Amino acid sequence: MTGVERIKALPYRIVTKLAGDAISLFARILTAPRAIWSGSDPLPGPRVYYSNHTSNADFVLIWTVLPPVLRGRTRPVAALDYWLASPLRAFAGRDVFRAVLIDRRPEARTEDPVGQMLTALDAGSALIIFPEGRRNTSDDALLPFKSGLFHLARQRPAVDLIPVWISNLNHVMPRGKVIPVPLICTVTFGAPIRIVPDEPKEIFLARAAAALADLGAAR
Amino acid sequence: MIGLAPALFGLGVVLFLAAILGQVLREAIAPDGSHPVIETMNARIAAWWAFAVLMALALLAGKAGVIALFVIVSFSALREFLTLTTKSVADHWTLAASFFLVLPAQYTFVAAGWTSLAALFVPVHVFLLLPVISALQGRPEQFLARVAETQWAVMISIYCVSSIPALLWLQIPGFEGHTLLLIGFLILVVQISDIAQYAISRGIGRRLIAPALSGSKTWEGTVGGVVVAVLAGGALSWLTPFTQLQAMGMSLVLALMGFFGDLVMAAIKRDKGTRDWGHLIAPHGGFLDRLDSVIFAAPIFYHLTRFFWVTP
Known part of the structure; x- marks a missing residue:
C-alpha cells in the first residue's frame, strides 16, 4: 500500500477499530471476562486457538481477553452464510473481526476451507476455530470434533494448537434469547499440542478433544 | 457534632x-512486603x-452521582453472586429481570426517597413475584434451589448494598x-x-x-x-x-x-x-x-x- 492509500484507508481503520473496542467493552461489562494462561503464553505469530462452542459470542470473548496488540492479528474462522446474512453482521464479521469466512455448503464453494485457513496462518495470523462445528446445546462437555483441525495440523505441523475453554457464556446468552444476563466468564488457555508424525486422524482428534475437555473439567 | x-x-x-x-x-517490620x-x-x-x-x-454530580456509583457496585456484586448460584436456562428471564428491572427500580425508590417502598420492595414484592417468572417456564427441576438462591443474590447485592446510599436520604434533626x-x-x-x-x-x-x-x-x-x-x-x-x-x-x-x-x-x-x-x-x-x-x-x-x- 502506498502512503496515499494508507491515508485514504485511515477512516475505515479508525471506524473498525472503534467498533471492535465498543464490542469488547460491551463484552467486558456483561461478563467481566478473565483470561487464565495455564500452560501457554499470549505471544504473536501463527497459532491456532481451538475452543468449545456454546454461543455465537464465543470468539468475541477470546478476542476480548487477548492483549490488544494480538487482537488485530487474530482471526476467527466463521460461517460465511451466517456472517454475510445482513450488512451489519458482514461489517462486524468481515471488517471488524476480519473473520476467515468459510462456506459451509460444499457444492457452492470456490475455495477449500483448509486452504483459506492455511493462507491466513502463512500470512502470520493466529486463528480461532471451533472444531465442534456447531454450538453445543447438549449436556456433554464437547461434541465430536470435525476433521478440519486435523488437516490444519497435518499441513502445518510446527504451528501450536492451543486449547481454550470458555466457561459460563452459554448462561449469559442461551440459544434463542435476545437479552443477555451478566455473569462472570473465564477463558482458560491450556498447554499447546502438536500433531505427532503419522498420527492417525481419530487418535489426534481424540487427543485434542481430551486436552480441551481437561481444561473444562479443571475449572 | x-x-x-x-x-x-x-x-x-x-x-x-x-x-x-x-x-x-x-518499613519497620517487613519492607519486602512479606x-x-x-x-x-x-x-x-x-x-x-x-x-x-x-x-x-x-x-x-450530587446524590445522583452517588446513586450511579452504587448501581455499579450492585451490578458487579450481582454479577459475581449469580455466577455461582444454581440456575438453568428456564431462569434466563428471571435473572435478566433481576439486573434490568429490580436493580434500577430499587435505586429509583432510594433516590426518590420512598423509604417504605425501598425497604419492602425486594423482601416482599420481588420475593413473591420473581419466582413466578421461573415457574411460568414450567421446569420443576431444583426449582426451590434456583429461586431461593436467586432471591439471596438479589437481597445481598441489591437490597443490602442500596441501604448504604440510602443513608444520604435520612432526615435527622440537627444533622441535615x-x-x-x-x-x-x-x-x-x-x-x-x-x-x-x-x-x-x-x-x-x-x-x-x-x-x-x-x-x-x-x-x-x-x-x-x-x-x-x-x-x-x-x-x-x-x-x-x-x-x-x-x-x-x-x-x-x-x-x-x-x-x-x-x-x-x-x-x-x-x-x-x-x-x-x-x-x-x-x-x-x-x-x-x-x-x-x-x-x-x-x-x-x-x-x-x-x-x-x-x-x-
Whole structure:
C-alpha cells in the first residue's frame, strides 16, 4: 500500500477499530471476562486457538481477553452464510473481526476451507476455530470434533494448537434469547499440542478433544 | 457534632494517618512486603482511598452521582453472586429481570426517597413475584434451589448494598446535609473491625470459631476486633449524630454484623467450592469479597439509625 492509500484507508481503520473496542467493552461489562494462561503464553505469530462452542459470542470473548496488540492479528474462522446474512453482521464479521469466512455448503464453494485457513496462518495470523462445528446445546462437555483441525495440523505441523475453554457464556446468552444476563466468564488457555508424525486422524482428534475437555473439567 | 467541612477534613486526616501508619509498619517490620497482616491492612487502606476518591467524584454530580456509583457496585456484586448460584436456562428471564428491572427500580425508590417502598420492595414484592417468572417456564427441576438462591443474590447485592446510599436520604434533626458522614462512619468502623479481627487472630488467636468455614477466624480475634471497633467508633463519634456512648453501642452492632457477614459469605463460598467471588479488584478478589461485612452491617445500621434518630 502506498502512503496515499494508507491515508485514504485511515477512516475505515479508525471506524473498525472503534467498533471492535465498543464490542469488547460491551463484552467486558456483561461478563467481566478473565483470561487464565495455564500452560501457554499470549505471544504473536501463527497459532491456532481451538475452543468449545456454546454461543455465537464465543470468539468475541477470546478476542476480548487477548492483549490488544494480538487482537488485530487474530482471526476467527466463521460461517460465511451466517456472517454475510445482513450488512451489519458482514461489517462486524468481515471488517471488524476480519473473520476467515468459510462456506459451509460444499457444492457452492470456490475455495477449500483448509486452504483459506492455511493462507491466513502463512500470512502470520493466529486463528480461532471451533472444531465442534456447531454450538453445543447438549449436556456433554464437547461434541465430536470435525476433521478440519486435523488437516490444519497435518499441513502445518510446527504451528501450536492451543486449547481454550470458555466457561459460563452459554448462561449469559442461551440459544434463542435476545437479552443477555451478566455473569462472570473465564477463558482458560491450556498447554499447546502438536500433531505427532503419522498420527492417525481419530487418535489426534481424540487427543485434542481430551486436552480441551481437561481444561473444562479443571475449572 | 461538628460542621461538615471540619468533619470531612477530619475524615481525610484519619485516612492519611492510616496510610502513613501502614507504610511505617511495612518499613519497620517487613519492607519486602512479606508480612501478610501488614499487606492486608495496606490493601484495605488503599481500597478506602479508592472509595473516598470515587465518592468525591460521585458527589460532584450530587446524590445522583452517588446513586450511579452504587448501581455499579450492585451490578458487579450481582454479577459475581449469580455466577455461582444454581440456575438453568428456564431462569434466563428471571435473572435478566433481576439486573434490568429490580436493580434500577430499587435505586429509583432510594433516590426518590420512598423509604417504605425501598425497604419492602425486594423482601416482599420481588420475593413473591420473581419466582413466578421461573415457574411460568414450567421446569420443576431444583426449582426451590434456583429461586431461593436467586432471591439471596438479589437481597445481598441489591437490597443490602442500596441501604448504604440510602443513608444520604435520612432526615435527622440537627444533622441535615451531613448524612454523607454516616457512610464514612459505617465503612470505617466495619473495616477497622475486619482488620483488627484478622490481625489479632493471626497474632494470638488459638481457638477457631468454624474451622470448616475459615482457617483464620478465632474467638480471640473476634472479641479483640469487636473491642477495637467499639473504641474506634467512640473515637469517631464526631462523624455522627450519636453521643460517644451511642456511637460505641452502634459500633458494637456494626462489628458483630460485619463478623456475621464474613462468616455467612465464607460458608457460601465454601459450599460453592470457590475461594473468591470474583477477580475485579486485583488483590482483593471481587466486590463481594471486600464488601461482605459492610453489606451485612449496612441495612441494620440504616434501620437502627432511622428508627431511633429520624423523627417521623
